[in-house]
Amino acid sequence: MSQSERKRFRAVRRIPNYLLLSIVSLFFIGPILWMISGSLKSENEILRYPPTILPEVVRWKNYERVFELQPFARQFLNSVIIMAAVCVLTLVLSVFAGYALARVRPIAAGAVFIVLLSGIFLPPEATIIPLFRFAGKLGWTNTFLPLILFTAVLTTSPIATFVMRQAFLSLPAEFDEAAALDGSGRWRTMLQIYLPLARPSLASVVVLSCWYSWNQFLEPLVYIRSTDLLTVPVALTHYNDPMAGPLWSVQMAATTLSVIPVLLVFFFAQRHVVAGLTAGGLKS
Amino acid sequence: MDSQTQAVAAAPERVRPPRRLAPYRRPRRDAGRNGFGYLLLAPQVVCFTAIGLISLISVAWLSLHQVNVLAGTQTFVGLDNYASIFADPDMKVILPNTFFFVGVLSVAGTIVALALAVLLNQKLPGINIFRSAIFVPALVTMVAWSLVWRFIVQPKGGVDALFALVGVEPLPWLRGSWLTLLVFALIQLTKNVGINVMIFLAALQAVPEELIDAARIDGAGRWGRFRNVVIPQISPSILMVFMLMIVGSFKVFELVLLLTSGGPGVQSSVLSFEIYKQAFQLNDIGYASALAVLLFVIVLALTGLIWQLRKRLVFHESE
Numbered sequence: 001m002s003q004s005e006r007k008r009f010r011a012v013r014r015i016p017n018y019l020l021l022s023i024v025s026l027f028f029i030g031p032i033l034w035m036i037s038g039s040l041k042s043e044n045e046i047l048r049y050p051p052t053i054l055p056e057v058v059r060w061k062n063y064e065r066v067f068e069l070q071p072f073a074r075q076f077l078n079s080v081i082i083m084a085a086v087c088v089l090t091l092v093l094s095v096f097a098g099y100a101l102a103r104v105r106p107i108a109a110g111a112v113f114i115v116l117l118s119g120i121f122l123p124p125e126a127t128i129i130p131l132f133r134f135a136g137k138l139g140w141t142n143t144f145l146p147l148i149l150f151t152a153v154l155t156t157s158p159i160a161t162f163v164m165r166q167a168f169l170s171l172p173a174e175f176d177e178a179a180a181l182d183g184s185g186r187w188r189t190m191l192q193i194y195l196p197l198a199r200p201s202l203a204s205v206v207v208l209s210c211w212y213s214w215n216q217f218l219e220p221l222v223y224i225r226s227t228d229l230l231t232v233p234v235a236l237t238h239y240n241d242p243m244a245g246p247l248w249s250v251q252m253a254a255t256t257l258s259v260i261p262v263l264l265v266f267f268f269a270q271r272h273v274v275a276g277l278t279a280g281g282l283k284s
Numbered sequence: 285m286d287s288q289t290q291a292v293a294a295a296p297e298r299v300r301p302p303r304r305l306a307p308y309r310r311p312r313r314d315a316g317r318n319g320f321g322y323l324l325l326a327p328q329v330v331c332f333t334a335i336g337l338i339s340l341i342s343v344a345w346l347s348l349h350q351v352n353v354l355a356g357t358q359t360f361v362g363l364d365n366y367a368s369i370f371a372d373p374d375m376k377v378i379l380p381n382t383f384f385f386v387g388v389l390s391v392a393g394t395i396v397a398l399a400l401a402v403l404l405n406q407k408l409p410g411i412n413i414f415r416s417a418i419f420v421p422a423l424v425t426m427v428a429w430s431l432v433w434r435f436i437v438q439p440k441g442g443v444d445a446l447f448a449l450v451g452v453e454p455l456p457w458l459r460g461s462w463l464t465l466l467v468f469a470l471i472q473l474t475k476n477v478g479i480n481v482m483i484f485l486a487a488l489q490a491v492p493e494e495l496i497d498a499a500r501i502d503g504a505g506r507w508g509r510f511r512n513v514v515i516p517q518i519s520p521s522i523l524m525v526f527m528l529m530i531v532g533s534f535k536v537f538e539l540v541l542l543l544t545s546g547g548p549g550v551q552s553s554v555l556s557f558e559i560y561k562q563a564f565q566l567n568d569i570g571y572a573s574a575l576a577v578l579l580f581v582i583v584l585a586l587t588g589l590i591w592q593l594r595k596r597l598v599f600h601e602s603e
Contacts, residue, residue, distance in 0.1 A: 014408060017406065017408060018408070020403070021403065021404075021408075021411075021414045022414075024400065024403070024414075024418070025413075025414050025417035025418060027474065028417055028418050028420060028421050028474060028478070029417050029420060031421075031429070031432045031433060031436060032420060032421075032424070032432070034432065034435070034436060034442055035428075035432045035435070038435060047440075049440040049444075049445065050445045050448065051441070051442060051445050092327070093327055093328040093331075094328070096324040096325070096327065096328065097324060097325050097327075097328035097329070099324060100320075100321045100322075100324035100325045101325070104317060104320055104321035104324065105321065106317065106318040106319075106320075106321025106322050106325070107318055109321065109325075112325060112329055115329070115332070115333065116328070116329070116332060119332060119336060120531075121531055121583060121584065121587050122336065122340075122580070123531070123534055123535070123556070123579055123580065123583055125534075125535075125537070125555075125556040125559045125560070125576060125579060126340075126343065126559075126576045126577070126579050126580040126583075127336070127339040127340065127343060127576070128559070128560075128563070128576075129343055129346065129559070129563050129569060129572055129573050129576055130338070130339040130340075130342040130343045130346065130573075131335075131339050132563075132564075133342075134338075134339070149331075149335075150335065153328075153331040153332055153335055153336075154332065154335055154336055157328055157332075158328075158332065161328060186316075186320050190324075214425065215425045215426060215427075217425070217426065217427050217537070217538050218537060218560065222560075222564055232425070233425050233426075233427035233428070234427075236427055236428060236431055237427065237431070237542060246434075246435075248435055251431060251435075252431075252432070252435060255428045255431055255432060258425065258428055259423075259424050259428055262423045262424070263420070263423060266416075266419075266420075266423050270416070273423070274419065274482050277422060277479050277482070278479055278482045278483050278486070
């Protein structure tokens, strides 16, 4: 068998593989494509049966209506603000705690670690009732505070601490001694020597905390009352006509708008996103 | 500062030999080490235990009360709320539904993720496109994924049209019954399975080639190599994914709320949705708290049970 024949044989043998992969992928990508197609259909066309695959007339106006019916730009910004705050708080808490558990190891660090680890298995539905009552007593309902503080403290930072602990454990302990020999203090050793080396894990923590906050639905649904303060996931569910039910095409347009930025981030930082979500998948 | 530096500087000679025997215990802790450690841990640990512990205690306390939200009063009723959970005929539907998702999502979720990972572990040109495709739903919020699927499974929607192409009559996807539960399970499973696929892909790629080659030389077939070499090697990942799926499977919340509101009746409801409904729609805080305690106990018991069984299930501990 000549070289080129063998090559062709191999290519032919791959066809069923590619076919199977395409069918499987379509199951995951198909709904997204259907959403984009639906977002560009007119209200009449979207109700037609059997449905058209591509819109006959592309209606960009659906995207304008997203912003007319609700302060969607504002709501988008709300989500971003909350996400950024959760992310920063999680980073601070988890870098300190992770470093302490991995490198400083004070007495009883193991017990502390197990307590924090239990946070990963604490379902948010189990604590939402008392947390809502606390928020009410503190005057925090209809503010971003419970969405930032409770989320960061109870959910994202325990997982992030786990990730950062692993990261600092994998770095050689000798740096500690060498730094001390050179006269570096504890804080400086942590922040200037170990922290820069743990950069990939910091990226993971950023991704997982942003992802968790961006996805939250139950919490904003419970804590936020006014339309102006809503986050994107809750806002998406409000594209309804009280008489006629969901405004399908506008809702699909809003949903598409909520998905695109995330896909762009994924496109540019694929490796970090995958690393972050597989670490953060802990609480999917 | 000076004495500290000296202590650390002098430490290597003195500390190294015993350290080999007990790697994690330093015989001489330099002054301030514990203080520094606790200072770093304090913000996280204090906030976590304060908020977490207090909310757990108060949810348990609330579950023993009849709470009147409007009047702002609460009366102690003992275990009445728990008694009414088990007397409530709705719970005979909701609890089995909840366990249906736990069983299906954990077992099927793990198997599907593993199968997809094996499928995607081939060395083919362009394989990364397919890997990304499966990962895309994980990037979308659960609400967006639920809304898109609501659009697809609505009567006379995309799925009905697709089925009509092969001559199948439209099915009542969202009218309760086992079909609705199955649809929910499928939607929930496809959402985050990409994350587990990536965990398995990483594990599969870490299996040493020599082991597989050795098994091939010993005459093991494809399945034999997978069953007897690959599976034991990646068993820690399998256990991890399985546990994560169990914890996650209690969170079929967005789908239930957005697609059926648990209806008709409570036919498609689950425990997490029922907690929300009782607490925030029907204002029965006491009963909802009892349900929340029940949820917490179930999650704790299941994860504890699997953690206990891990030694028998897992070939070697990775940590």
